Amino acid sequence: MTAPFVASLGMYDHPGQRAANDALWAAIAEHLRRQGIAAPPAVDRGRSVEAIWRDPALLFAQCCGYPLVADAELALRVVAVPHYAVPNCPPGRHLSRVLVRADDPAATLAAFAGRTVAINAPLSNTGANLLRAAVAQVAPPEDFFGATITTGSHRASIDAVASGRADIAAIDAVTHAVIARDEPGALAGLRELAMTPLAPNLPFVTAWATPPSVVTALRRALDAVMRDPALAQARAALFLTAVEPASVHRYVALRRLAR
Incomplete structure (x- = not known):
């Protein structure tokens, strides 16, 4: 991948969450830059999430799980699955x-x-x-x-x-x-x-062409921001409690559910 990269956190970006998403992305981007990756300074709020998913320069975003397996033209790689502290939703899953x-x-x-x-x-x-x-x-x-x-x-x-x-x-x-x-x-x-x-939570994704080394860097950055006490308030605003590495295989069940 070559710069300029694109990032989005648009799936859960209610007005009361935007400051938290900005803080989370700023920290992720800083960790990526320390690993030599030219992460964008801010998330893209100027386009629909569907348009951003299709951008070949996509570095990081969150995607709905069903189009990930139902739309053959959507070329995304799953990086991780988040956990949210929401009633009736066990770790890594929601409804x-x-x-x-x-x-x-x-x-x-x-x-x-x-x-x-x-x-x-x-x-x-x-x-x-x-x-x-x-x-x-x-x-x-x-x-x-x-x-x-x-x-x-x-x-x-x-x-x-x-x-x-x-x-x-x-x-x-x-x-x-x-x-x-x-x-x-x-x-x-x-x-x-x-x-x-229940179904798997909305995954964090990157473009399909993202090199494995960058996927590893993204996972390291996510792990770091989840452990950073300075981001506790931002994580709470997002109901975000953990992030675990994952692949698209976790979402194949959604295609079976549709059938």
Whole structure:
């Protein structure tokens, strides 16, 4: 790889987390520079995460696990999997919280057959794939919902349900925890109907062409920032508790889950 490199932490970058992501990346970049890697000084917030994933100069980012194995054109290498301190999510794994309006009388997921669902993106693991897996436990998932609204983000899916434009949505548990902490009013009038099956957390990735030596340097930098007491507040803002090396093999199960 040659400079200029690109970095992103856009998957969990709620306004209340941006300062923490900036601090985390600044520390990672400093560790990389000490290892001779010209890391960018700041994360890229000017493009969509999907565009950044496809940049051949990608040094470091976080990616949704399902497109990693479902999109044949996405050439990424898994560096590590994070652990988050979020209820119902064991180390290295997460789920989605299925939200509906609090005043909706339907008591089960099966009762939402024919209703309108909001998803953040068709290839989202937490917003679509895990919800489909949850539906498959109670009914054939094909054509289960009456209509689908694609919102572009979990936050927008929450708004779609709250406003009545949709009846149900699956929200990534980490995103839900961030919004519950930093923007609780957004969840007013909503309730949790169910939880989806568990899946591996969103991986930290790099471009497929990244040399093994740089992947090793990234893992060393991640290990260092996870042990740095000066970053404890930033890690807490992100609910981040640990990072472990991983490969794409951990995410193959998401393709089987989709089938």
